[in-house]
Amino acid sequence: MKKIYNAAHIYMIVGLVSGFYYREVTKIKHFTGDSQLGLVHTHVLALGMLFFLIVLMLEKQFALSTVKLFGWFFWVYNAGLAVTVAMMTLHGTLTVLGHGSGAAIALVAGLGHILLTVGLILFFITLGKRIPARREIADRGAAPAEPLADA
Incomplete structure (x- = not known):
């Protein structure tokens, strides 16, 4: 749990x-246009x-x-987020400085997004393995939730 908190x-x-x-x-650069640099802040805080x-709550x-x-999810997702954020920062900084960015930045950013996607898939597989089935809930003495009736 400490590793998740630290992340x-x-x-x-x-x-x-x-x-x-x-x-x-x-x-400093008196830049007023749009760039990916403005999106880095919210991407890092949200993702x-x-x-x-x-x-962390789901781990608890x-x-x-x-x-x-879980270990695979943790490291693949973090690698994907780090690569994605680094490329967003680089691309955005180049835009603010008035330089173009090449295809290499887009390629690496795409790889970062692929790693994020693989990490999310691993996360949902991991979560799915830990959510108890209805039978397990009933075996523990808890009443399973009633299915919703079609209206």
Whole structure:
């Protein structure tokens, strides 16, 4: 659980620093247009900090880390987010500085998104393995929820 908390905490710091970086770089360069740099702050806070705070709650409830795939999810997702955010920052900074970005940045950013997608798939597989089936709930003595009637 500490590893998940630390990830959320680090993403909170990176998210806040990226917002500060965006504000200062655009102010220094008198940049008023749109760039990916303005999106880094919210991406890091949402896909990093908030996501891992939710994972932390799910870990507490379902012991996700007991599933072998959890480690794979954790590292693949973090790698994907790091690559994606790095490329967004690079592309946005180049835009603010008045330079174009090449196909290589788009390619690496695409790889980051692929890693994020694989990480999310691993997360949902992991979560699915830890959510008890209706039979297991009934065996523990808890009444399963009634299915909703079609209206």
